[in-house]
Amino acid sequence: MDIEWESGRFILWEGDQRIGYLDWMTFPRPEGDDAIRIADLVIEQEERRGKGYGRMLLEGFEEAAQRQGFTRIGLMLVKEEAFGFWQRMGYEWSEGERRGFWKTFRKKRLQSRFRTFTC
Numbered sequence: 001m002d003i004e005w006e007s008g009r010f011i012l013w014e015g016d017q018r019i020g021y022l023d024w025m026t027f028p029r030p031e032g033d034d035a036i037r038i039a040d041l042v043i044e045q046e047e048r049r050g051k052g053y054g055r056m057l058l059e060g061f062e063e064a065a066q067r068q069g070f071t072r073i074g075l076m077l078v079k080e081e082a083f084g085f086w087q088r089m090g091y092e093w094s095e096g097e098r099r100g101f102w103k104t105f106r107k108k109r110l111q112s113r114f115r116t117f118t119c
Contacts, residue, residue, distance in 0.1 A: 022041045025037055025076075036065050041054060071105050073103045086101050
Protein backbone atom coordinates (compact mmCIF):
# COMPACT_ATOMS: atom_id res chain seq x y z
CA MET A 1 0.00 0.00 0.00
CA ASP A 2 1.33 3.44 -0.95
CA ILE A 3 0.69 6.39 1.30
CA GLU A 4 1.03 9.81 -0.24
CA TRP A 5 1.20 13.08 1.63
CA GLU A 6 2.18 16.61 0.84
CA SER A 7 4.16 19.02 2.93
CA GLY A 8 5.52 22.50 2.72
CA ARG A 9 6.91 25.49 4.55
CA PHE A 10 5.13 28.82 4.89
CA ILE A 11 7.65 31.59 5.53
CA LEU A 12 7.35 35.07 7.09
CA TRP A 13 9.79 37.64 5.68
CA GLU A 14 10.57 41.18 6.76
CA GLY A 15 12.40 42.72 3.83
CA ASP A 16 15.05 40.14 2.95
CA GLN A 17 15.23 38.71 6.48
CA ARG A 18 13.45 35.48 7.29
CA ILE A 19 11.56 35.92 10.58
CA GLY A 20 9.97 32.51 10.99
CA TYR A 21 8.26 29.58 9.35
CA LEU A 22 5.35 27.21 9.68
CA ASP A 23 5.63 23.61 8.45
CA TRP A 24 2.41 21.98 7.24
CA MET A 25 1.29 18.69 5.76
CA THR A 26 -1.71 16.88 4.42
CA PHE A 27 -2.38 13.16 4.47
CA PRO A 28 -4.52 10.97 2.22
CA ARG A 29 -8.00 12.23 2.91
CA PRO A 30 -11.20 10.26 2.95
CA GLU A 31 -14.00 11.74 0.88
CA GLY A 32 -15.07 15.02 2.45
CA ASP A 33 -12.05 15.44 4.76
CA ASP A 34 -10.85 18.99 4.26
CA ALA A 35 -8.16 19.29 6.94
CA ILE A 36 -4.56 20.44 6.78
CA ARG A 37 -2.15 19.94 9.68
CA ILE A 38 0.50 22.17 11.20
CA ALA A 39 3.68 20.32 12.14
CA ASP A 40 5.71 23.25 13.51
CA LEU A 41 5.66 27.03 13.94
CA VAL A 42 8.96 28.76 14.69
CA ILE A 43 9.97 32.39 15.17
CA GLU A 44 13.70 32.08 14.64
CA GLN A 45 15.12 35.04 16.57
CA GLU A 46 14.45 34.94 20.28
CA GLU A 47 14.14 38.74 20.57
CA ARG A 48 11.20 38.66 18.10
CA ARG A 49 9.20 36.11 20.12
CA GLY A 50 6.18 37.40 22.00
CA LYS A 51 5.84 40.41 19.67
CA GLY A 52 3.03 39.20 17.39
CA TYR A 53 5.10 37.55 14.66
CA GLY A 54 3.73 34.07 15.45
CA ARG A 55 0.18 35.41 15.21
CA MET A 56 1.00 37.16 11.93
CA LEU A 57 2.54 33.99 10.49
CA LEU A 58 -0.36 31.80 11.59
CA GLU A 59 -3.05 34.19 10.33
CA GLY A 60 -1.33 34.38 6.92
CA PHE A 61 -1.16 30.60 6.75
CA GLU A 62 -4.81 30.20 7.77
CA GLU A 63 -5.85 32.61 5.02
CA ALA A 64 -3.81 30.71 2.42
CA ALA A 65 -5.25 27.36 3.63
CA GLN A 66 -8.80 28.67 3.31
CA ARG A 67 -8.09 29.86 -0.22
CA GLN A 68 -7.00 26.33 -1.09
CA GLY A 69 -10.33 24.98 0.16
CA PHE A 70 -9.33 23.71 3.59
CA THR A 71 -11.91 24.39 6.29
CA ARG A 72 -10.10 22.80 9.24
CA ILE A 73 -6.58 22.97 10.61
CA GLY A 74 -5.20 20.48 13.10
CA LEU A 75 -1.98 20.57 15.11
CA MET A 76 0.32 17.57 14.90
CA LEU A 77 2.29 18.16 18.10
CA VAL A 78 1.84 20.83 20.73
CA LYS A 79 4.20 21.53 23.61
CA GLU A 80 2.29 22.05 26.83
CA GLU A 81 3.75 25.54 27.28
CA ALA A 82 2.24 26.54 23.89
CA PHE A 83 -1.36 25.53 24.74
CA GLY A 84 -2.25 29.12 25.66
CA PHE A 85 -1.04 30.51 22.33
CA TRP A 86 -3.06 28.02 20.30
CA GLN A 87 -6.17 28.56 22.42
CA ARG A 88 -5.88 32.35 22.00
CA MET A 89 -5.67 31.76 18.25
CA GLY A 90 -9.00 29.90 18.30
CA TYR A 91 -7.82 26.28 18.41
CA GLU A 92 -9.88 24.00 20.63
CA TRP A 93 -9.07 20.65 22.17
CA SER A 94 -11.11 17.80 20.73
CA GLU A 95 -11.47 14.27 22.08
CA GLY A 96 -12.46 11.18 20.16
CA GLU A 97 -11.45 10.11 16.68
CA ARG A 98 -9.65 13.37 15.86
CA ARG A 99 -8.09 14.00 19.24
CA GLY A 100 -6.01 17.15 19.44
CA PHE A 101 -6.24 20.88 18.81
CA TRP A 102 -8.41 21.91 15.83
CA LYS A 103 -9.74 25.09 14.30
CA THR A 104 -12.71 25.10 11.93
CA PHE A 105 -13.51 27.99 9.59
CA ARG A 106 -16.86 29.19 8.40
CA LYS A 107 -16.90 29.56 4.65
CA LYS A 108 -16.54 33.23 3.80
CA ARG A 109 -15.07 35.44 1.13
CA LEU A 110 -11.48 36.36 1.94
CA GLN A 111 -9.69 39.61 1.32
CA SER A 112 -5.93 39.41 1.66
CA ARG A 113 -4.15 41.55 4.23
CA PHE A 114 -0.80 39.82 3.79
CA ARG A 115 1.88 40.46 1.23
CA THR A 116 5.05 39.30 2.99
CA PHE A 117 4.43 35.56 2.88
CA THR A 118 5.65 32.86 0.55
CA CYS A 119 4.59 29.24 0.27
